[in-house]
Amino acid sequence: MEKEDDGIVREFAEALNQLRLQADASYAQITAYGAGQNRAVMYPNGTLNGWFTGENVPQDKKKFSLLVQFLEARARRRPGHVAASPEEWERRRAVASRSRRRARGAATTGSLEPLADQPVSAPTSKAVLVPTVGDRQKAERLVTAIPIDAPWLRALRLQPSLHKVQDRVQDPLFAAQVAMRDHFLRFADVQLRDQHEKLKAALDDLCDALSGLENDADGSTYSYIPPEWRREQPELYEQTNQGLKHARDVFIREYEGMAHLLNDKALLPD
Incomplete structure (x- = not known):
């Protein structure tokens, strides 16, 4: 199968x-x-x-x-x-x-459930699903890679324009991308597994977009959209900025969705 x-x-x-x-x-x-x-x-x-x-x-x-x-x-x-x-x-x-x-x-x-063409009704039993040890460990690794209260995450969320992105904001994103790739084991919980895939894809898209920014090697603490584009190619400048903001917004949305799921399933570390 x-x-x-x-x-x-x-x-x-x-x-x-x-x-x-x-x-x-x-x-x-x-x-x-x-x-x-x-x-x-x-x-x-x-x-x-x-x-x-x-x-x-x-x-x-x-x-x-x-x-x-x-x-x-x-x-x-x-x-x-x-x-x-x-x-x-x-x-x-x-x-x-x-x-x-x-x-x-x-x-x-290790087994497959029949693939239904229509959504399956939610079970009527009130059994409580206990998170697996593996899911709890993976949740801890995820929150370690992207802490919910991290200052850089809050700065990213609130930054109105992304024509300039400080290293203290983007470096943790690239580190989180590497960490999530290393965490190859999937969640056993289907909802968590699907949301985790969306989060990884959103993080990859954001990191790909950020990697296209320029950076001055000599002691620079940020990357940026070439400022000359604003004069010479204003449409490209604005498109690039809007593209970065869109990638940022999708990442924040998927991360918050993941955090809410972890909280609902009692998997957020204390």
Whole structure:
């Protein structure tokens, strides 16, 4: 069954990459398209590569929908291209996403539950689910990597513009990214596992966006969008700033969602 699930994700990724090839769209063109939206949408190379190779399945529906609309519009210029509707692409994405979650659940529990087409009703029993030791340890590692009350996290959340980002804010983000990659064991709890994947993807997107900033090596304590862009390329300057803010907002949203889940499940360290 795990091989079958892997095949579903692989078929989805191959179809998505085939659409990109038919659209003759490079990663750079996709990134530029996203940045050019009224509200910039970030498509870091690492995220795109994960989607097109099947390493990851898109979780952000709006972000994925915008991508396939762009690719389909370009691919239609080619004779013989058979377009799929946005609804069909979303159906494929949802199937692949469920398949990936089921395969990961099997890797954790050693068994697979039947994959239902409809949501399963919540159990009526009032049994209390006790967190596993592994989930408690992973929660502690996560909160150590990104402390809820960290001054740098509060500064990131409240910073109105990201045209300049201090090292004391971005360095902990890069360190957290490394730590979360090293914590390869998944949560046993399905809700925590799914939210943790969203958080990791949001952190990767934010770090990818921050890595594009410039930094003066000689004693500089911050990175920045080139100030000359403000005069010479004001649209690019604003798009880059808005893209950074969007990536920041998504990361904060997913982190707060993770923190609330940990709190609801009594997994926040004392």
